[in-house]
Amino acid sequence: MNFEWTEGHRAFRQKAKDLLAEHLPADWAAQTRYDQGSIYAANFSRKFCPILAREGMLLPHWPREFGGSGMDPFYHWILGEEMAAVGEPRSYQYMYCNWVGPAIMAYGTEAQKQAHLPRMTTGNVIWCQGFSEPSAGSDLAALSTRAERTANGYVINGSKIWTSGASVADFCFLLARTGDKRNSGISVFLLPMDTKGIDVRVIKTFMGATAFHEVFLTDVEVPESARLGEENRGWQIVRHVMYNERIGAPRYMLTLNALDHAVALLKAKNRFGDDMTRMRAGRARGALNAARTLCHQVIGERVKGRPPGPLTNVARYAVVMADRHVAEFIGDYLHEELVTNDDPLIAAAYRRTGSTGFAAGAAEIQLNLISRDLLQLPREG
Numbered sequence: 267m268n269f270e271w272t273e274g275h276r277a278f279r280q281k282a283k284d285l286l287a288e289h290l291p292a293d294w295a296a297q298t299r300y301d302q303g304s305i306y307a308a309n310f311s312r313k314f315c316p317i318l319a320r321e322g323m324l325l326p327h328w329p330r331e332f333g334g335s336g337m338d339p340f341y342h343w344i345l346g347e348e349m350a351a352v353g354e355p356r357s358y359q360y361m362y363c364n365w366v367g368p369a370i371m372a373y374g375t376e377a378q379k380q381a382h383l384p385r386m387t388t389g390n391v392i393w394c395q396g397f398s399e400p401s402a403g404s405d406l407a408a409l410s411t412r413a414e415r416t417a418n419g420y421v422i423n424g425s426k427i428w429t430s431g432a433s434v435a436d437f438c439f440l441l442a443r444t445g446d447k448r449n450s451g452i453s454v455f456l457l458p459m460d461t462k463g464i465d466v467r468v469i470k471t472f473m474g475a476t477a478f479h480e481v482f483l484t485d486v487e488v489p490e491s492a493r494l495g496e497e498n499r500g501w502q503i504v505r506h507v508m509y510n511e512r513i514g515a516p517r518y519m520l521t522l523n524a525l526d527h528a529v530a531l532l533k534a535k536n537r538f539g540d541d542m543t544r545m546r547a548g549r550a551r552g553a554l555n556a557a558r559t560l561c562h563q564v565i566g567e568r569v570k571g572r573p574p575g576p577l578t579n580v581a582r583y584a585v586v587m588a589d590r591h592v593a594e595f596i597g598d599y600l601h602e603e604l605v606t607n608d609d610p611l612i613a614a615a616y617r618r619t620g621s622t623g624f625a626a627g628a629a630e631i632q633l634n635l636i637s638r639d640l641l642q643l644p645r646e647g
């Protein structure tokens with residue numbers, strides 16, 4: 267077995283690094299504080315993603331027929347690692363690369379593919395994900411936003427919450443109820459965000475000034491052609507999306523940088539000498555390495571064309587744990603830097619842990635799925 271990257275993978279990674287070195291603004295860290303949801307990052311993505319597109323780097327793993335480069339999924343993952351390492355200059359454009367585009371390829375009509383995929387290949391379109399609702403997070407199938415049939419299509423009423431990037435998005439990948447049965451009463455809509463009746467409100471949190479939103483939908487009219495896939499069969503699409511989303515963003519890369527930076531800071535201050543500090547740093551590093559290796563295994567399964575399995579949940583949980591180890595290390599050994607908030611990377615690594623066990627599926631849900639699908643433990647009752 268060969269664990270090395272191929273020559274092609276290495277050259278691709280180098281090219282990604284070179285493009286970042288050439289195009290990432292000198293004040294990127296100060297402007298964004300490593301918040302991919304900042305307005306600055308979103309605006310920059312509309313300049314930077316077209317550069318990636320021109321260089322054939324934006325959609326390496328998409329099939330050529332849809333404007334991709336037809337490379338194996340490791341290329342896409344390498345790109346993601348390099349982007350995540352510097353705080354994701356693709357901002358929310360990474361989402362259509364990872365899962366919105368592939369979902370449209372798999373379930374879209376010819377007209378939907380023509381309407382959406384070419385625009386993604388230019389690198390100048392932002393999508394948001396309208397899934398969660400106040401009473402439907404982990405239990406997503408409880409969602410109650412409703413799309414009622416009309417003569418020409420649907421009229422949608424309800425609200426979404428925690429929608430990342432909604433204030434800068436051009437489109438929303440929206441879930442709405444079209445039937446009464448839980449999982450089999452849900453449909454997906456490809457909704458332009460400038461449609462009448464959509465009201466986006468920022469939720470201010472410590473995660474970033476414009477990271478989260480509530481999206482209110484009042485008598486939003488969409489044509490039938492906005493529905494992705496068959497009516498009431500949206501859950502199948504959701505499962506497809508979640509598989510690509512759970513292991514979609516190599517977030518451990520920024521955390522890895524932050525840990526190295528934290529250790530360098532402690533060394534410079536002569537505070538890295540004792541065994542406990544070194545052991546804690548080593549444990550965090552080990553957790554990050556484990557998370558990275560598990561994610562690579564998941565991508566390896568995709569390369570082989572194998573169906574999604576519980577390894578995805580294991581890898582996702584490992585990513586959450588690695589983030590937490592690093593945040594705890596920073597909290598325990600660099601608390602002064604956290605209080606002054608002068609170091610964007612240290613602050614970002616700590617701040618992220620507030621969301622790491624929730625975004626793209628709660629950590630405890632991953633454990634439930636691991637116990638059911640991998641360990642096959644008996645269910646209560």
Ligand SMILES: Cc1cc2nc3c(=O)[nH]c(=O)nc-3n(C[C@H](O)[C@H](O)[C@H](O)COP(=O)(O)OP(=O)(O)OC[C@H]3O[C@@H](n4cnc5c(N)ncnc54)[C@H](O)[C@@H]3O)c2cc1C
Nearest residue numbers: 395396397398403404428429430621624625626628630631
């Ligand atoms: C950074 C970030 C970005 C996000 N972006 C988006 C987005 O763009 N679009 C979108 O739609 N949503 C988004 N979300 C929302 C995210 O999908 C939800 O937070 C997540 O699904 C959990 O749902 P919830 O917040 O309602 O928590 P809940 O489901 O209420 O869970 C609360 C707690 O209870 C635990 N819990 C719940 N059910 C069980 C169970 N069955 N067994 C064990 N424990 C359980 C959870 O693990 C969690 O600790 C984002 C969240 C974050 C943090």
